[in-house]
Amino acid sequence: xVRTILVLGAGKSTSYLLDYLLKKSREENLxxxxxxxxxxxxPQDIASHQNCxxxxxxxxxxxxxxKAIDSASIVVSMLPPRLHIKIxxxxxxxxxxxxxxxxxxxxxxxxxxxxxxxxxxxxNEIGLDPGIDHMSAMExxxxxxxxxxxxxxxxxxTGGLVAPEHDSNLWSYKFTWNPRNVVVxxxxxxxxxxxxxxxxxxxxQKLFRRTELLDIEGxxxxxxxxxxxxxxxxxxxxxxxxxxxxxxxxxxxxxSKAWQMFVILGMTDDSYVIENxxxxxxxxxxxxxxxxxxxxxxELKLRHYLKIDQDDIRWGKLMELNLFDDSKxxxxxxxxxxxxxxxxxxxxxxxEKDEKDMIVMYHxxxxxxxxxxxxxxxxxxxxxxxxxxxxxSKTVGLPVAMATLQILNKKITTPGVxxxxxxxxxxxxxxxxxxxxxxxxxxEVPYLGYNPDSIGS
Numbered sequence: 380x381v382r383t384i385l386v387l388g389a390g391k392s393t394s395y396l397l398d399y400l401l402k403k404s405r406e407e408n409l410x411x412x413x414x415x416x417x418x419x420x421x422p423q424d425i426a427s428h429q430n431c432x433x434x435x436x437x438x439x440x441x442x443x444x445x446k447a448i449d450s451a452s453i454v455v456s457m458l459p460p461r462l463h464i465k466i467x468x469x470x471x472x473x474x475x476x477x478x479x480x481x482x483x484x485x486x487x488x489x490x491x492x493x494x495x496x497x498x499x500x501x502x503n504e505i506g507l508d509p510g511i512d513h514m515s516a517m518e519x520x521x522x523x524x525x526x527x528x529x530x531x532x533x534x535x536x537t538g539g540l541v542a543p544e545h546d547s548n549l550w551s552y553k554f555t556w557n558p559r560n561v562v563v564x565x566x567x568x569x570x571x572x573x574x575x576x577x578x579x580x581x582x583x584q585k586l587f588r589r590t591e592l593l594d595i596e597g598x599x600x601x602x603x604x605x606x607x608x609x610x611x612x613x614x615x616x617x618x619x620x621x622x623x624x625x626x627x628x629x630x631x632x633x634x635s636k637a638w639q640m641f642v643i644l645g646m647t648d649d650s651y652v653i654e655n656x657x658x659x660x661x662x663x664x665x666x667x668x669x670x671x672x673x674x675x676x677x678e679l680k681l682r683h684y685l686k687i688d689q690d691d692i693r694w695g696k697l698m699e700l701n702l703f704d705d706s707k708x709x710x711x712x713x714x715x716x717x718x719x720x721x722x723x724x725x726x727x728x729x730x731e732k733d734e735k736d737m738i739v740m741y742h743x744x745x746x747x748x749x750x751x752x753x754x755x756x757x758x759x760x761x762x763x764x765x766x767x768x769x770x771x772s773k774t775v776g777l778p779v780a781m782a783t784l785q786i787l788n789k790k791i792t793t794p795g796v797x798x799x800x801x802x803x804x805x806x807x808x809x810x811x812x813x814x815x816x817x818x819x820x821x822x823e824v825p826y827l828g829y830n831p832d833s834i835g836s
Contacts, residue, residue, distance in 0.1 A: 381410050382787055385451035387438065387466060388458040389415040391556065392480070392506070394767050396457070396776030397425050403784060404430035414447050422767070438462055449473045455783055456481075463487060467501065474499065478783045480506030480775055483796060491796040500791055504798040505782045506775035507738065508537035511759070511812070512626075513612075513798055514778070514805035515819055516742055519755060520616060521802065523746050530621050531752065532745030532828065536593070536603040538629025539771050542735035542762050543598065549696045551631035553728045555736035555763075555771040562721045563649050564628065570605035572625040573613075575828065581605055587635040587642060591627070593741060595758050601739065603627035604635050615800055623828075629739055637693045640685055641720060644668040649717035656714040662705045664719055678703055700727050736763040738770040742819075745826050752826035757819040777815055781808045 384400060386393065400411050411428075413421060414436030426433050438444055438458060448454055448469045453476040456466045460481040467486075470477045471493045483503045494501045504510055512535050520530055539555040541547075554561065570581040581589050590602040609626040618624055641647050645668055653659075653667070662677055669680040687693050700723060701707055707726070709719050730736060738761040745754045763770035782804065785791040791804055799805050812818065 381408055382452040383410050383412055383450060384453055384455060384783060384787070385412045385414060385447055386455045386457065387414050387436070387447075388456065389413050389418070389421050390457060391769070392772045392775040393457050394422075394769070394772045394776065396455070396772070396780045397431075399777060399780040400783070401425065401428050401431060404428075407784065407787075409787075412447065412451065438465065445469055445473070448475055451475055453478065453783055453787055455479070455779060457779075460484065470499065470501070471497065476500045476502075476786050478502045478505060478779055478786065480504070480510060480779050482509060483798060488796055495795045498794045500786050500794055501796040502782050502786065502791070502799065502804070503796065505778050505804075507539075507771065507778075508740070510778050510799065511774055511817070512537055512740060512742075513800050514809050515740070515757070515759070516744075517616065517800045517802075517805055518809055519742065519744050519757065519821075520618075523744065523748070523755075526748060528746040528748035528753075530618055530744065530746050531826075532623040532743060532754070533616070533618055533621055534623065534625045534627075534743040536601075536627045536629045536739075536741045538601065538603075538739045540629070540631065540737045540739060541730070542737040542770075545730075545734040546631075548727065549692065549699050550634055550637065550728070552634055553730050553734070553736070554725065555730065555738075555769055556775075558721050558725055558728075559717075562647055562717050562724070565604070565607060566647070566649065568607060570607055570609075572605055572609035573621075574623050574625060576622045579605075584642060587639040590635050592632065595739060595741065595760065598737075598739065598760060600632050601629045601741075602632050602635055603629050615798065623745070629741065633692065637696045640687075640693060640697070643685065646716050646720045649715045652713045652715055653719065654713060656709060656719055657712040659709050659719070660705045661701055661707045661709070661723055662703050664709060664723070665702050668716075700724065730766045730769070732766045734766060736769045736771055737761070738774050740819075745828060752828075754824050754826040755821055756824050757821045759817065759819045761817055773815070774817060777812060777817070778808055781811055 411431045414434045416437055418433045418435050421433060436443055454470055456463050456479045463479055463481060464486040467477055467490055471490055474497050476499055516535055541553040565583050565586045570586055572579050587604055590604050592602055594600050604627055606626045609624050613619055613624055666677045669684055672680055709722050711718055740759040742757045761770040761774055
């Protein structure tokens, strides 16, 4: 009997997901149905595969959406997170398993009892971060506990960056995933974490000035800034007694200090619209955040406002983005400052066709065993192939695809709304990911505990 996998959304993170499932389709007796609002963007080699069907699907068309879900054996939602709830409610109604790479929302969590009653697996956070970070962390944490160790410290950092050979701008950054998420990162509340037993809270306005440095052998130095809420995984990971729990985002050194300029100016604000945004030049966009002066240029006003000199590397970074160009315009109507900034950044930070991206992940585990304090550092580096087959799509899409097949094959059976922190889930998926070059290098290092010269300095 043919088993139908419905994939909703065919965006940037789905290339490896679709390839994996189609390569498995004959031996696993699968038929892939891809529902997307713009199916013409799906690559021809995918669309023409004999075990694949493409449907034009508006997720807000209730009849079409429900018909597609009812016909599926399992549903994979790669849609924006806010749309998952519609899919999830339909999956409850039609008794279908659901897989997403997104964070568990409160609305999805409320479906836990219904999913359990119907024996349904609702697997969430099974991409990269969240996803591989959960699985790789729990594999080490469980291993330490199985030996009788007690976790004292857990830190985890992830970054989607440009590969070293294509690091060709002063920011050392290009978009490898949803640009909007990069622009509005850190907003919506203070960053929260715990360090050496002390709770730390960093407001958005200070977030990009509180960084920690780390090195990855062969790839150089990076900086990290805190994620919004590190504490939400304390119970899930069983780290209620840990002295340190800190999760963060990785960038190349110097990025955060430069990004702080946009925060200070108000360019990342997504809370209001600019009525005359359509047709506004890049230079006008910058000028609207600066004081009026009948004599000073936009450049001079900006340097005074930000207190930076013309020979400051941050000034070079602003110039590189063509921010003072009066001939470049923004075509967005009634756009927020964040949307306008995103448009400008995409103009400079989009990967070219043959350029490669890079995923970096870094874990620190501090623990006590037999009265001794020890530490394991682990890191993962994955390089993309090109603009389509990116490291981001590989590390997001493959875990999603593998979990989908594991659920279909009844290898993952525990029902309910969940994330991939049980051995039933992470064991086989991490093992299979190694065959795709996604694996961690581990190092035993001296236990360092809290570093007073990093975070908060």
